Amino acid sequence: MxxxxxxxxxxxxxxxxxxxxxxxxxxxxxxxxxxxxxxxxxxxxxxxxxxxxxxxxxxxxxxxxxxxxxxxxxxxxxxxxxxxxxxxxxxxxxxxxxxxxxxxxxxxxxxxxxxxxxxxxxxxxxxxxxxxxxxxxxxxxSQYAEAIAGPMTIPALMAGRKPDNCGDGPVAFVSxxxxxxxxxxxxxxxxxxxxxxxxTGPELITIPQAMAMASEIAGKPIVVSQVDDEAMFAYFDALGAPRHASDIVPDGPIPWSSDDMVTFGQAIREGYFAERTDWVERITGRKPKTLREVMLAHKGSWPL
Structure with missing residues (x-):
């Protein structure tokens, strides 16, 4: 080989x-x-x-x-x-x-x-x-299921809410x-x-549906507020996130930029993630994990 x-x-x-x-x-x-x-x-x-x-x-x-x-x-x-x-x-x-x-x-x-x-x-x-x-x-x-089960779900559970600009764009989250x-x-x-x-993973799911799943598993409310791109930028500004990749501080507290996150959400909203394939199973010989399975594996790190 x-x-x-x-x-x-x-x-x-x-x-x-x-x-x-x-x-x-x-x-x-x-x-x-x-x-x-x-x-x-x-x-x-x-x-x-x-x-x-x-x-x-x-x-x-x-x-x-x-x-x-x-x-x-x-x-x-x-x-x-x-x-x-x-x-x-x-x-x-x-x-x-x-x-x-x-x-x-x-x-x-x-x-x-x-x-x-x-x-x-x-x-x-x-x-x-x-x-x-x-x-x-x-x-x-596709988007990692772990990114939903961890970095997205944890602050949403802590705040009880999540602003989101992805609309009803579906994603087949993949582990x-x-x-x-x-x-x-x-x-x-x-x-x-x-x-x-x-x-991709096995199911096309929207962000609101994913947050509803996390809410049900955790037994805590998460209210998803649909916002436009400018409001999403304002949300990330409030978190102290840099607007552009060139503004990221090496080894700083936030290693991503808001223009990356906002345009990512826009791509989901416009349907660029709305694809489900069977390549994982065809190449590995096993069915891909569901988002629920990944969430259950991460539940121990959630603020319950």
């Missing part, structure tokens, strides 16, 4: 993918890239080849990529500035002989009218990979764990070259 590289291996997605991959292939064939190797000492002890790599420092990448045949390129977190990081990674991987790059993208990344600004980074990266000469697979994830399993499936199975897969 050859050696498989996982970038960002000390992040939540990367670590989960690394642990699953270590159970699937020979451990010496797993290469884990990270800016903080010490955080992966336990996986190194299991036999993984942990290497330092910084996508902002191209000189660190040739050695990090050496010997890899496939790479899972996990999108970095810096909205608006990560395309340069991804380009450095792709160019170094191709130069080192990587023949297949699997990229964690987002649903509707290829739809030009999609208003979500996050799609620009993802589509630009997809195009870089497609033009690199290597084989590719784009994993276009991060299912996306991880799908990525590892693509890396370890034949026949996925030059394909784009939209990864």
């Amino acid at each position: 050859g050696k498989i590289i996982i970038s960002g291996a000390s992040g939540a997605f990367g670590r989960a993918a690394a642990e699953l991959l270590l159970d699937r292939i020979a451990r010496h064939e797993v290469i884990l890239l990270t800016r903080t190797p010490a955080r992966l000492a336990d996986l190194a002890a299991r036999g993984a080849d942990v290497r330092f790599a910084d996508f902002d420092d191209p000189s660190s990448l040739p050695g990090a990529m050496e010997g890899g045949q496939k790479m899972l390129l996990i999108s970095t977190a810096r909205v608006g500035t990560r395309v340069g990081q991804h380009r450095n990674a792709v160019e170094a991987a191709v130069a080192a002989g990587v023949r297949h790059i699997v990229y964690t993208s987002i649903i509707a990344a290829d739809q030009p009218c999609n208003p979500a600004i996050v799609k620009h980074d993802h589509r630009a990266t997809e195009e870089i990979i497609e033009g690199s000469g290597t084989s590719w697979t784009h994993l276009r994830d 991060r764990a299912d996306c991880v399993a799908t990525a590892v499936g693509v890396l370890t199975q034949p026949g996925h070259e030059n394909q784009a897969y939209v990864l």
